[in-house]
Amino acid sequence: MFEIGKEIMAIESHPQGKFKKGDVFTLLGMKQCNCKCKDLVLDIGLLRDFNSYICRTCGNKYNDNVREFYFSAKRFVPIDDICISELTEVLEKEVFSV
Numbered sequence: 001m002f003e004i005g006k007e008i009m010a011i012e013s014h015p016q017g018k019f020k021k022g023d024v025f026t027l028l029g030m031k032q033c034n035c036k037c038k039d040l041v042l043d044i045g046l047l048r049d050f051n052s053y054i055c056r057t058c059g060n061k062y063n064d065n066v067r068e069f070y071f072s073a074k075r076f077v078p079i080d081d082i083c084i085s086e087l088t089e090v091l092e093k094e095v096f097s098v
């Protein structure tokens with residue numbers, strides 16, 4: 001479970017280079033994105049300078065006017081939830097799923 005204030009780790013690199021696989025952040029906030037699929041998105045303390053997004057889950061474009069840069073929860077795992085062997089499994093799954 002994602003919990004605000006806990007540490008999370010990126011399990012894939014962001015396509016525009018905002019973070020890399022293995023980077024650790026403190027989760028500052030989360031919400032459903034403005035996309036119609038209502039995917040869970042996470043605030044990791046980055047700000048954005050645009051308001052148009054492409055949804056990580058369904059590929060649709062959507063707009064969001066908040067200053068915080070929210071990223072798909074699918075790019076992260078909560079560190080508390082996993083031990084190292086499970087993390088390795090997660091990373092391997094991520095590599096082989098498209």
Ligand SMILES: [Zn+2]
Pocket residue numbers: 035036037038039055056057058059060
């Ligand atoms: Zn979507």
